[in-house]
Amino acid sequence: MTEITKEIVSEHGLSESEYEEVLKILGRVPNINELGIFSVMWSEHCSYKSSKKWLKTLPTEAPWVICGPGENAGVVDIGDGQAAIFKMESHNHPSYIEPYQGAATGVGGIMRDVFTMGARPIANMNALRFGRPDHPKTRHLVSGVVSGVGGYGNCMGIPTVGGETNFHASYDGNILVNAMTVGLADTDNIFYSAAAGIGNPVVYVGSKTGRDGIHGATMASAEFDDDSEEKRPTVQVGDPFTEKLLLEACLELMATDAIVAIQDMGAAGLTSSSFEMADKGGVGIQLDLDNVPMREEAMTPYEIMLSESQERMLMILKPGREGEAKTIFEKWELDFAVIGKVTDTGRMVLTMGGEIVADLPVAPLADSAPEYDRPWVKTECPDPIKASDVSAPADLKKTLLKIMGSSDIASRKWIWEQYDHMVMGDTIQRPGGDAAVVRIHGTDKALAITTDCTPRYCYAHPETGGAQAVAETWRNLTATGALPLAITDCMNFGNPERPEIMGQFVGCIEGMRDACIALDYPVVSGNVSLYNETNGTGIFPTPAIGGIGLLKQSDHMATLAFKNSGEVILVVGEASGDMGQSIYLKEIEGREEGAPPSVDLAIERKNGDFVRDAIHAGELTACHDISDGGLLVAISEMALAGNCGADLDLVSDLPLHAACFSEDQARYIVTATSETAEKLLEKAKLANVPLQLIGTTGHNELNFGTELSISIEDIREVYSNWLPDLMTVPGN
Amino acid sequence: MKARVTISLKNGVLDPQGKAIEHALHGLGFEGVNEVRQGKIIELDLGDISTDAAPAEVEKMCTQLLANTVIENYTVELLD
Amino acid sequence: MKARVTISLKNGVLDPQGKAIEHALHGLGFEGVNEVRQGKIIELDLGDISTDAAPAEVEKMCTQLLANTVIENYTVELLD
Amino acid sequence: MKAAVIVFPGSNCDRDMKVAIEQSMGHSPAMVWHADTDLPETDLIAIPGGFSYGDYLRCGAIAGNSPIMREVVKKAKVGTPILAVCNGFQVATETGMLPGALLRNANQKFICKDVDLKVAANNERFVGAFETGQTVRFPVAHHDGNFFTDDETLARLEGEGLIAFKYSDEDGNVTDTTNINGSRNNIAGIYNEAGNILGLMPHPERLISDQLGGTDGKTFFDNLINSLS
């Protein structure tokens, strides 16, 4: 067998001190299989060794939380014996190397995390970050990622209902592909991963194991360099059809009481799934690798344990239930094999060809996974940029057109039209709104779902950016009338061994924590992706937040489109007029500078609660939060969605550009009939919520005194064409 | 000058299409079939390029666009 | 015994994939390319069928499943 | 009135189809598994959308060869009404129940959006609720909806009034710009010669309430169920 040299240890990504620890745990030199197992179990991806210390500080509890972080996905109670199960996950590195398959298998992986807990997926989301639009690779990556996300989700028949997309040079060499799935289960039929029952059979189901993706998990934990193209064969090919069968078969078996525990095989495949199940249950597992269904000839134990072949699950069944389970999986034409049993040894013992090929203690391996308190430095908040430090637009119309047709604001329709966002027949708010809304099939309830993060704010000041990301999801859910329940996160950062990057991570976590506490909005699941860095340049810190909220009555839902002419437009919330990090500053002045807009969580909550109450009371005809681009952008989006213009009469002490384009937080644009508006103004006064009348809806232009007169169609043209134009292959 | 590029999945790469076809053939009673792999064929009319220049040109097309060398192999045949 | 089935679109049938590849090649600067057609290749391991029986068997697979004769032509090659 | 929905491995609009039929019929259709060799007594067979067998090889090809389809084809021959939507349409062309084939969309992309359709020929049973020439709005969601047939068949479809829907604009103009996927003559749906089969790429079952964004689909199913009851 292979001799374990220093080089081999270092190729496995284990540091010297980590290898010392391996020797201590085993009391001997590991064999190659064991070394491989240590290497994936202690990789950043599986062990969270750099992030654990900080993740623990996030609030994870609330009366409605059934299961927080630690399982395959988070679970929240949505009433009537039903639970929403959701999580977001990254597939960044594979998607950069092979955009279609990387994105597709990312979507497949996150769906398995959700249905492994007993939930039928009901919605997918995707949060994407690409390099600058004119980077030579961007078009190829956008096109591959989008068709990969669609290719998998469409085939599975789970609607992809929303997401977010940014373009920035910081992602030139490291794109981010974060996928989120929301599923629905009964609260009394949720499945966990802790193995139990000495002697119970360990069962493998799904696709056969091949040599794909070996070392994918370690790849996700290593920085890119220019020859990472060499690492190509680690990419896996997804098979959404098999996953659809796996979903149906698992749900069918879950309707019986045959399953003790179940865990999908994700990153680090059979290794991490079996160790996690054994560790959680405080038991041992014995596996006979000869029984693992294999796709290729002559696979070694090392390859079997480290393969990341997709569409596989590991289960512990109650004794004697194998036959029943087998019948179901065979009906769905999937592999089914008993590959081992639960033991009381506390050890993972692997045999193949009649020999023991690995024998490792479970708890020490899992518990002594390294945990680092990496040095970090705080990012100081830059000075704010006052409206008076920024020049006023020469021509408001041109300015608005430039912004509406810019990479951050322009329509993402080109993307979501490639996603089946209606299948399952419950999408009542399609992509393009503040949050997607899907009905809970057969009930009056609905879930609102959104993902948000403004990486440029996080880069300027991580704490503010982290808080803002959480607050924006909360606001987007609120804008549909939903009550925000909980979040999942996907923490995408550069190399944590650099103190300034680690500082970004810590700062974002602190901001997120403050926001979660202030908004009663815990974190129930998440994922960390570090080392998103090429040749020493990290991405913008990107803590993508996925939030879900509940609408008890789906017909209370609000949308952003202007509905009728002659309605009153109001703005909720106040503006300071600061311009730091705004789209205006970036697009018009070419400056990416200053402090991000400040986040006042108490005001956020007060304004949001006011808006939600008004939606439930049926007082609003449209509602949209103000985010990227500011007030005039929000109004333009409402006009475009409703195909209805407006006459604006915005009285403000701020300079025009600040009034129109500042990105002050905790604000919404709402519309109401003029009678209701009177009532609302009074209510707002009592509630101490700033509410100001700023115009009337009507005709097909946006007019603003002598400053602006522009047709909706002119705005639509720049807004709609930017992305299709970018994606048009020259010569076509 | 014409060229035919044949593209197949690398060994070991999962071939869901091939697998499904194999399954369907078994379902239709062709039980002897052991393994099915699916590939692509791309036929190019290269216009009036010289026989000397053609191979390099098609090679470039393959690496840049036609084949996904992360998971696929290709072979080139020049015709006429 | 192995077989290779090559499936191509009939003349006169629009080939959207081929068209798209052609455009993309032009976009990449391969302007000389005149026409591109895309087809499929299916490689079958037939197990231990006799050389006599194989052609008819593969022919049957083609008409029943592998090719859609409304739009596609196919050719069969037996290997080894 | 009884209806049956065929379910293949990989079908994923089967539930949506069931819900739409239920809403108009007042009770549930039978869900029939692909491996079954018996069809229940039924007045309507619906072949739903999705990715039967992953749409591997060709869309609908493997499903077209499944045991249950042999029964469906038999029923089709004796005149049982069949509604084949999206992947169902692809399956129907693969079995030869409907002419033509569905190729990859001209722009190579999956397309999911609401589209306007001009009712090209009014077969009472299927689209009796709409006037010929009128437009209706159904969503599409497909990667391979590019209807192809040879010139001769095309002429026959046009000549004999066998084209059900064409991709159009809101006002019923059928042009190249409204041809979302490259279909010959903008064809979105066709009847068989006997008039008992309708195959169409758009999904009427997706717009069956105001909450979902429209009710043309409900009108479609109400009429269909009515005319078969």
Ligand SMILES: Nc1ncnc2c1ncn2[C@@H]1O[C@H](COP(=O)(O)OP(=O)(O)O)[C@@H](O)[C@H]1O
């Ligand atoms: N990758 C994507 N996939 C699907 N929908 C997307 C994607 N990117 C953006 N969207 C949709 O576009 C709309 C605008 O996105 P965004 O500007 O991020 O909204 P907001 O400012 O309200 O957070 C949203 O409805 C969002 O769901």
Ligand SMILES: [Mg+2]
């Ligand atoms: Mg918003």
